[in-house]
Amino acid sequence: MRPLTFSDDKENEQKWVPGGARSAPDAFREFVGRHRAEDNATFCIEDEENEEALLLMYDAGTICRIKGAQDSRVEYRLVTNGGDYRSQVANFVRGGSAALDRSGPWLPDVASLDRARLRFEFDGSVLRRTHPRELRRRLEILTVIDGHEPTTVDGVTHFGFGNGGGDTVNAWFTADGRGLVTTFDHTSALNFYEDPQAQADLYDGVPADLLAMVKDAPETETTLEVGGLVAAGGIFTFSGPCAMSEGLVARLQESRLDLGETGVGWLLEGLLSLEDFTPAAVAEEVAWWSDEDIEKGFAAAPREQPAPFDQETVDRLCKIWADSGYNDRWDVHYVFFDGDTVEDAGEARDELLALVRTLGLERVDAPPGAPTGEVWVRTDPRIDAELERWS
Template identity: 60%
Template sequence: MCLVVGTRQLTFSDDKGDEQEWLPGDPRSAVDAFLEFVAERREAGTTSFAIEDEENDEALLLLFEVRAVCRVKGPQHARTEYRVVTGRGDHRAQVDTFVRGGFAALDPHGPWLPDVDSLLRARSAQLHEKAARRADSGSDAPERRRKELRSEFDTSVLRRTHPRELRRRLEVLTLVDGREPATVAGVTHYGFGDAVNAWFTAGGRGLVVTFDRTSALDCSDDAAAQAALYDGVPADLLALVRNAPESSTALNVPHPDGGTLVAATGIFTFAGPCAMADGLVSRLQETGTGIEDTGLDRLENFLALKDFTPAAVAQAGPWSAEDVARGFAASAPEQAVPALDKEAVDRFCEIWADSGYNDRWDVHYVLFDSYTVEEAGERRDDLLELVGTLGLDRVDAPPEATTGEVWVRTDPRIDAELGNWA
């Protein structure tokens, strides 16, 4: 049986008796509403949750305490099966699949185990494997701290801001600060004050750098330490800050291999989903400092503004109302975007409806999550061709993603059509 997303009522519940109904037409998707229900109650210590389709006698249970999910079908042809949670995005992917297609749609997302004993054996094997890896690598405390830092950043304002909106605001703020965005060889440099700089290529890849001279992370007088802060930045993005043209917003410091490097206390890449540079994460972990020490707040103060207006910017920033007004007036007006080929859009939406979802901040379409290239097969090839045809921005999948996973930045023209498929 193929279920159509959004056409049936769902019930959310937890092991403490709390319940919540989700009805078709709710402005939030069923997935987002359920995960919000879960997040609110997990803070109070609740560990088991269910999303139930009473009409079809089906349910999916999230069992956080034992890191497992359970799918239930009954009473006719009753089945209860379990699956060990293996990694990032597992819960959301399972919930998304259940909402889209019910019990049967989860078949390829196993292995599904027939009883609790089988689950416990599989869970035990997984724990032994993890313990062996930890024994090989020594204490896992540093790695745990790095994961905590990345998890914290994943909820930051910068991570939640679409690069399209980020660039629009950076352009305005650069102009408000009395400067001009400078484009050389297809790379545009934005910057304001002496704390925020950003470079974006015509293809949408970018690097945001913040600098706080008062931060414990400031190592601008130590060439090796400053270079190490950029560890993990893709080579094409690192090239944007090596021997960069002189700028009143950026401080160039010596590089150990010769030439210069832009001084930074915060380094954020836009090769895939926005992320902190590996070198920055390591430095935060080593020094016990936090994301608040990177100087990112100098940018996020403006990204957090719900209404990005001259009045709001004048209130949040150090500029006069006149300077702010001039900057807004000088910014390029929003240009009408061309319509996309309807057939190509429909084909993209069909693949999304079958094998995709939006990330938690609606910045990316995530397609073929947990698939290998072989498992995704020809449909993945079709998707990549459509991404090119439609001119969408495909980005690098996160390092921990499976080989078939595809991340594409969201586009309002596609979003307008996805409502017909959700």
């Protein structure tokens, strides 16, 4: 342990030395409790001897770690829950800046922090919370309501609808669930119909197989072509958990725009948030379709019959989940071998992948930065029913 200094934006300061009645984390928490106010929400804990500091910005949901008194290196961390402040203070007190490495990611600049914040905010969106299975079901109905039929070319099915005023939703999905959803709001600052390069930049980071879905795509009643790509202000990938394209995140951050600028809220999420997805609910949500068209769209919806599972195969998968897995916070994915590398997971991972294929479940890419052994699989109601016996 070494001496530490606590301070805030109002020039309050307190020294802490080892051996006192209060531990450093407790003393710092009391210091914050005494001085925090609406106009005083940034606090620092400094190790002058090692030229390190931890800066906690409670009103900005941010923690900074600072190394070096001159030419300081500053890194940023997005706070996603209140306990993060306490744990980072405890880690810093115990081992300094180096003790914070294992609890990353630490971001190199404010721009990266802003992009992380946008991704985190999107992670709570209706689109992210909606299971792709239900998304595809609703898109199929909405496509028919809009007067079209879903079309499948080379294993990729296109869905699309619009409001009759030039604003559209389009989606492309493969049979195994990989897909891309785009929105186009013609009044948005993200309308790059006359700027092909800016439109192409929005697609940055989209996996090649998904990007191919919108490259030189046949023009339909719901799509426009810009420089060989489908015009879109909102671009959302379904190669792993639903995410905004890197190009979209960068544009929102650089232009100080929010997710609402994509039009996804009023064009799509209102229809996804309907708890009872019925003709009456759709008619009440949007005004651009007639009651007759809505009824026809629902009447034409296919009735899927779930395929039976082999019980022994299901039990083997459930056991692996019980031993190593959990459901993500929206119950959209099973996450197996949480925190494991491929080596850690071993042969059990190979067995799991074979079971996923046998059961016809949809495996997706793990999120960026996930350990190499993690396996993400979209949830299935038939498996969910079985897992109740294993949880």
